[in-house]
Each structure stands twice: as C-alpha cells, then as structure tokens.
Amino acid sequence: MTNDRLNLIYDKTHGYCHLCHKKLAFINYGIYGAKGAWHIEHSKAKANGGTDHLNNLYAACIACNLEKGVLHTMTIRRRNNVTSAPLNKVKKDKIRSNNSVGGGFIGFIISAALGGPPLAIAACALIGAKIGYDNPVKK
Known part of the structure; x- marks a missing residue:
C-alpha cells in the first residue's frame, strides 16, 4: 500500500x-x-x-x-451511536460556509423585523453567521 x-x-x-x-x-x-x-x-x-x-x-x-x-x-x-462517516475537511468547510450565509440572513431578518437600528441589524447578522459557521450540520 x-x-x-x-x-x-x-x-x-x-x-x-x-x-x-x-x-x-x-x-x-x-x-x-x-x-x-x-x-x-x-x-x-x-x-x-x-x-x-x-x-x-x-x-x-x-x-x-x-x-x-x-x-x-x-x-x-x-x-457506537454513530449514523454516518465523519466528514472530511473540505465538506465541513463547505457546510460551514453555507450555514454562515444562512445564519447571517436569519440574523438580519430577525433584527430588521424587530425594528433595530442599522448597527444592531448588522451585529445580529454577524452573530447569526458565526453561529451558523460554528455549528455545521451534516447534509
């Protein structure tokens, strides 16, 4: 081998x-x-x-x-209470990237719906993106 x-x-x-x-x-x-x-x-x-x-x-x-x-x-x-094989680095990074975009969008929508000032809206979008990136979901 x-x-x-x-x-x-x-x-x-x-x-x-x-x-x-x-x-x-x-x-x-x-x-x-x-x-x-x-x-x-x-x-x-x-x-x-x-x-x-x-x-x-x-x-x-x-x-x-x-x-x-x-x-x-x-x-x-x-x-072993496992459902699938672990993801390789490339797949994990792709999922994290996709999740950060979705999380940022959700943070933006929630903050805007609550009528927050522009700086708060941007902050919520960034926090949503960070949460999405740090919590990859297998697809």
Whole structure:
C-alpha cells in the first residue's frame, strides 16, 4: 500500500474512524496497541462481494475493524451511536460556509423585523453567521 493511497483513505474521514469517530494517528497505521492505531476497512466486506476500490475503503480503528468482520457498516455504527462517516475537511468547510450565509440572513431578518437600528441589524447578522459557521450540520 503506497503512502499516497493511505493518505487518501485517511483523509476521507479527516483522520477519524468511520465506525466510532475515534481520532486516528496516521503514523500508527497497522500498529496494534498504539494510540490511534488503524486499519483500512472495507465498508462492504470482501467476503460479501466488496472490492479494493477507493470508494469502499475507509480508515477504522483496529478494534472497530476487527469487531465488524463481515457485518454491515451500519450495524457497527449503530452499536457506537454513530449514523454516518465523519466528514472530511473540505465538506465541513463547505457546510460551514453555507450555514454562515444562512445564519447571517436569519440574523438580519430577525433584527430588521424587530425594528433595530442599522448597527444592531448588522451585529445580529454577524452573530447569526458565526453561529451558523460554528455549528455545521451534516447534509
């Protein structure tokens, strides 16, 4: 496995286990017992017809990967109270950007509806944008 391919798989979930969301350490790939140790995990197990295609490969902590075996990914995520894989940095930033625009607009509308002075309206819009940015919602 090349370092470039490992990086692509690790970065898909921003360095978190896609099954339990535990933080992983890139340098501890395959080192059982090390903090943040991880394996490449086949979302659809090879025994169930899964492939080595990049869209089927995810980073998973060793404990989750061994527990999963040939089970369905959603089965293990449910056990860990997780509903989806962590988002990578690019997707998080896009959602934050979209949320800040929406939050700013909502802040502006509320403040204007309450008849606030222009400075208060602008302040509410900025606060709404900040709240939207700091609280990304997965889409």
